[in-house]
Amino acid sequence: MALSSQILVHYALLLILLPLQLHNLLVGVSSATLSITTDAEALISFKSQLSNETLNTLSSWNHNSSPCNWTGVLCDRLGQRVTGLDLSGLGLSGHLSPYIGNLSSLQTLQLQNNRLTGEIPDQIGNLLSLRVLNMSSNMFEGKLPSNISHLNDLQLLDLSSNRILSMIPDDISTLKKLEVLKLGRNSLYGAIPASLGNISSLKNISFGTNSLTGWIPSDLGRLHDLIELDLTLNNLTGTVPPSIYNLSSLVNLALAANSLWGQIPQDVGHKLPKLLVFNFCFNKFTGRIPGSLHNLTNIRVIRMASNHLEGTVPPGLGNLPFLRMYNIGYNRIVSSGVRGLDFITSLTNSTLLNFLAIDGNMLEGVIPETIGNLSKDLSILFMGGNRFNGSIPSSIGHLSGLKLLNLSYNSISGEIPPELSQLEKLQELSVAGNEISGGIPNSLGNLLNLNQIDLSRNKLVGTIPTSFGKLQNLLYMDLSSNKLNGSIPVEILNLPTLSKVLNLSMNFLSGPIPQVGRMISVATIDFSSNQLYGGIPSSFSNCLSLEKMLLARNQLSGPIPKALGDVKGLETLDLSSNQLSGTIPIELQNLHVLKLINLSYNDLEGAIPSGGIFQNVSAVHLEGNRKLCLRVPCMPHGHGRNVRLYIIVAIVVTLILCLTIGLLLYIKNKRVKVTAAAAVSEQLKPQAPMISYDELRVATEEFSQENLIGVGSFGSVYKGHLSHGTTVAVKVLDTLRTGSLKSFFAECETMKNSRHRNLVKLITSCSSVDFKNNDFLALVYEYLCNGSLEDWIKGRRKHANGNGLNLMERLNIAIDVACALDYLHNDSEIPVVHCDLKPTNILLGEDMTAKVGDFGLARLLIQRSTNQVSISSTHVLRGSIGYIPPEYGWGEKASAAGDVYSFGIVLLELFSGKSPTDESFTGGLSIRKWVQSGLKDKTVQVIDPQLLSLIFHGDPSEGPNLQFYFVDAIVGVAISCTAGNPGERIDIRDAVRQLKAARDSLLKQSYEAPTGDTKRYVHVSGK
Secondary structure, three states, X not given: OHHXXXXXXXXXXXXXXXXXXXXXXXXXXXXXXXXXXXXXXXXXXXXXXXXXXXXXXXXXXXOOOOHHHOOOEEEOOOOOOEEEEEOXXXXXXXXXXXXXXXXXXXXXXXXXXXXXXXXXXXXXXXXXXXXXXXXXXXXXXXXXXXXXXXXXXXXXXXXXXXXXXXXXXXXXXXXXXXXXXXXXXXXXXXXXXXHHHHOOOOOEEEOOOOEEEEOOOHHHHHOOOOOEEEOOOOEEEEXXXXXXXXXXXXXXXXXXXXXXXXXXXXXXXXXXXXXXXXXXXXXXXXXXXXXHXXXXXXXXXXXXXXXXXXXXXXXXXXXXXXXXXXXXXXOEEEOOOOOOOHHHHHHHHOOOOOEEEOOOOEOEEEOOHHHHHOOOOOOEEEOOOOEEEOOOOHXXXXXXXXXXXXXXXXXXOXXXXXXXXXXXXOOEEEOOOOOOOOOOOHXXXXXXXXXXXXXXXXXXXXXXXXXXXXXXXXXXXXXXXXXXXXXXXXXXXHOOOOOOEEEOOOOOOEEOOOOOOOOOOOOEXXXXXXXXXXXXXXXXXXXXXXXXXXXXXXXXXXXXXXXXXXXXXXXXXXXXXXXXXXXXXXXXXXXXXXXXXXXXXXXXXXXXXXXXXXXXXXXXXXXXXXXXXXXXXXXXXXXXXXXXXXXXXXXXXXXXXXXXXXXXXXXXXXXXXXXXXXXXXXXXXXXXXXXXXXXHHHHOOOOOHHHEEEEOOOEEEEEEEOOOOOEEXXXXXXXXXXXXHHHHHHHHHHHOOOOOOOEOOEEEEEEEEOOOOOEEEEEEEEOOOOOEHHHHHOOOOOOOOXXXXXXXXXXXXXXXXXXXXXXXXXXXXXXXXXXXXXXXXXXXXXXXXXXXXXXXOOEEEEEEOOEEEEOOOOOOOOOOOOXXXXXXXXXXXXXXXXXXXXXXXXXXXXXXXOOOOOOOOOOOOOHHHHHXXXXXOXXXXXXXXXXXXXXXXXXXXXXXXXXXXXXXXXXXXXXHHOOOOHHHOOOHHHXXXXXXXXXXXXXXXXXXXXXXXXXXXXXXXXX
């Protein structure tokens, strides 16, 4: 009975619990179905945002099957949730759907190597289980998702090779499990967050090819598991923090193409024993090559090209059996003694060496024969730009893997070894700029893979090998500046691939020019300075891509082919100094992109075409053709007995017309002529008399391009040497340009009573006609040998020691310019507004004194109450974009306050190194806002890197306080000058006072420098 009661109880419990268990089971199934359904809908939405042409690859994505069976989809073991999505390399295009954020169990998302566009949706931040996010090699743009820092489980983040325009957020440091962070090849800007040093799990940081600025954070030195640090191709400045050199786990350290400086520690190889890649190219590193790198027996890549390294190549290169690339080109490396080039022999132990570059140094001596024992895998060998002598070793022919050989610009003599023809894989051969003699070996024609050959600037003799006609892959051939003779082989004019340059100039080639065959793609043909004769082949018109055609200084005769008018891309045509005859083909005026045509010193006759380039007098050179008609319509030949009568009638009619027109114009223009002459005469009374056109022509060597030092709004400026030895700058006005005459007289009137040490001195002027009987106007100024301020800001000019402008020099220049404006505004007999102040109009003398020039837009002022107002009534916008004050755009007249604004912009550019028209200044950001914000946040990125390198003098720990103290004060003046409202700007005299006070403080600081810091302070002060 008791047993039966127990059984009944068990059955009762079973009846009670069974429905509950069935309910729970059904609820579980329903929940699973809902989750996988949600995932399916999210994936279908993802698919809907893709372009139709890429959907075939996702044909399995439909409602007829579980998402777990779809292409690229991975589910958990029970098939209840989508945990992975791998669609890499499927060529998908379109946008990334925000519904991707509904895949709440997703752990891996791999979309790399597709063509996805648009912004990355913020919903990515909802994938809280995500461990791997790889969307590299797409076309995503916009900013980084704002909530990406929510992905606390993320271990790999790879968004490289997109178009992301963003800063790297500081809160990325919340990703404590992150091991791989790749954001390279985007448009990232701003500083590298120091907070990255808090992610102790990081093993890979790759930020290369962006626009990051500032210093490398020393905090990265806390990442003791870091294997790769790639910061190449950014705008980073400063020195490499010592903590980086203590990361003994580093395998790849790549900091190339920045503005980093300082010395590379000699023991870097001991501190980084695991290094396989060391890439410090294109920076400003100084000191010697660390010999410890040559003790890293496993290292693969050593790159230090384009720095300021000195000394010799240290020993030990024979210890690197796995070395593939060794690049120390473009430094200041020397070789000393008879064994100075033994390091080349040492490299023969590197049997995997593929790339060797030692070019652009100061290595000298004979290239050893052992060079032929280098690796058979060596494909690139750069040795140009050194001081090698002797001959080219014939053993180079043993380097069977060589694709590029450059020995240019050394002092190599002897002949070209025929063994070079054994380099069957060779694609580029360059031995230009040496003293190589003898003939060109016919066997070079067997280098069938050659696409570039440059043998120019040597002493080669003999003929051009006809075997070059076999070079069916050739793109570029330069044999210029040798002593080659014979005719031009017709074979090379039948090379269809020749698309860049065919340069045979400055040789002794003779004979007629062959008909051009299949060379239809060539861009430049230069046969000038030879002894070619005969006609110009009309088949040149087959060269449909021709941009430059240079046949000057030969003995060519006959007419200019009309067919040249069919070469629509022609930009330069130089047929000067030949014996060409006939008329100028009118078809040439149809060449719409033609920028220069030189037909001078031939025997051309007849009328000059009036259209196209012939309307631009400065771009057409016709001198030395005595039979050309320059002014009046030409009379055709062959009029027999009536020719003399026609001439007499023409002369009489012309005289009558000239007298009549002259009388009318005399009455009309008398007042203008008298005024102009008076202005010039009055202008130059205390100075030299007016100079003739012929004197200026001789002084500037026919206004040659070599003497051209600038081009402005109303003309060009040439350097010239007057007969009595004075060097001058000659500003030749383009009289055909509207406003040039006004500019001429504005400059004369402005300078008439202006005398100041910081104004460019006007010596004399010229008002005449040129050899074509065209009006000629020129102003002759003192010549300032250190060029324009813009040249120094842009780094085109530097001191002899390679440095740019230091802090004191910049401050002195600012004071000089301000003093010039103060004189013009307040002390000149009649106040003057410059109207076009910018760095190109500020010139520097031998002692670096700054002088303001170019008063072509200047306006005289009159006093009206307490305000200065321009005499001119015009409301035309005056000045240069970026330097024009905002009120000029509203129609306000030129004023002294406008000059102050322009001065402030110049001051900002002088100390930041950035132009006000820099492409980064968009969306309301201006140079004023950028600098003001940067100094407020104490970020050195707004200071010119050239200036920083001098201030810090290689030690960033010493510089910031000094730099910000003075630069902040100077830039504060610029901010006060560039206020948007003219009434809020300081007066130029106040600017002078504040800048001089800053200079006095800086000088005082330099004299009171504490012990041990003297060198740094003196260097900054320039004293």
